[in-house]
Amino acid sequence: MTDQMEKYQLFEQLHLRTGAFVIPNPWDAGSARILAALGYEALATSSAGLAFSIGQQDSAACISREAILQNAQDIVNATNLPVSADLENGFGPDPESCAKTISLAAKAGLVGGSIEDATGDPKNPIFDFNLAVERIAAAVEESRKHPFMLTARAENFLHGKHDLDDTIRRLQAFEKAGADVLYAPGLPDIAAIRTVCASVTRPVNVVMGLSGPTYSVSELEQAGVKRISVGGSFARAALGGLMRAAREVKDHGTFTYAKDALSSSEAEKYIFTPPKN
Template identity: 45%
Template sequence: MPHPFRDLHVPGRPFILANAWDKGTARLFAALGAQALATSSGAHAFSLGRSDLGTITRDEALAHAQTIVSATSLPVSGDFENGFGDAPDALEETVRLSAEIGLAGISIEDISFPGVQHYTFDLAVERIKAASAAARALPNDFVLVARADGFMHGLYDLDESIRRIQAFEKAGADCVYVPYLQDLETVTRVCRSVSIPVNVGISTVEHLSLKDFATAGAARISLGMAMATAAYTALHQLSSNMFGEGDFAQLGESLPYEILDDCIAKGRAM
């Protein structure tokens, strides 16, 4: 049976996938209107005092995701980097474990760690084929997102990205994602290159509106690390003023405690 999370993925009618990094942010986003949540590997790493890219283990990612799942009744997708293994059977296990903790889906990248190298085309496709087969064997619906991350890291060009996501579609992916697209024309080209839903990351295209993404044909807009980065930016500015200049004035510009407390309480019930 289709799941409400899958039903949100409609090309031309994009929803915003809010990436939370703890129960508080999950409940805040839910209270303010988020329809679905996701983890963020980068935000999770930052919360642990680590740098991004390949520093989180599968057990840590699953435990963290379970915390987000338990925060609200909204569907949650796991941002699971390369699936925590190079071999296709590692992805099969990751899919099964993800479903067991209640995730509605996960996203899988086509790059390896440590270091950042892209998998060969054939291996990248085999990995998604294996993950898709595992997802289809689950008792509950599960949305598998296949990412072409080599583009973001400058490892291959847009033509290769499109070649990969078209192959990922044939391999059984439910949704595809090419991070760090730069403009509406490129977003439109990617969306038109496949017949399944396309996720667009907000980083690098913050100047576009939800209406623009709809016109391009996107089905989902993920915030990635954007909200965490915004929060850390505010903390950076406040701390610089306090510890550098002895100025506490910006603290007085914060939202009243009661508003935030009310949001957390409201989000808990959603």
């Protein structure tokens, strides 16, 4: 079994090598094993995917830190790949909560994780700039005690604040505070992505598969992106398949969906085969 330091080193090298790479987002151990079998080199958890699978809303108020980390640990144990986690907003407004979350994440075997600057309060959705930076600084300080890459997220565009200048200001401050990877989900177009990448020197993560325009790996690479995630979109794609099958049976009484389903033998090959040593 690959140990945590080896996984961290592999993860770090992915961010240092030339070109962009895709880090898909499984939502459980089974989906993690399928993605590993397909040849992906690293994985990232999806709080949205987990929420869908347990019938909860995707928020720190609805899913506890313990549940997030248990799901992440299940994914860590499912493969030998490096795993980074969606750690919501650190599960607390204060810097100390962010640091504690990073400590627990490293203990769970994760080699990376993201902390966002969203408050969870619809009336005041984004943390004050200074507090947001202090939170990332505390997470960075804790991450340096472990084999752990910290991703700092600026959430403006997911919460109705379409302010690219403020988003870049935040990312630059997070970089100065020591964040290893920078991430602003929901950027409106390739021009904004290119501007963000040109404004910082650390690797930039971009998410594809959400609403809005999509771009190829090569287009994002040319814009300066290093890492591409898919958020909850793989989980939603799986749910889309379930809906199509269920509607066919309910509305038409037919079962042609089974022609496109993964065979039992193929599913078992991926899901019941333990990771290689």
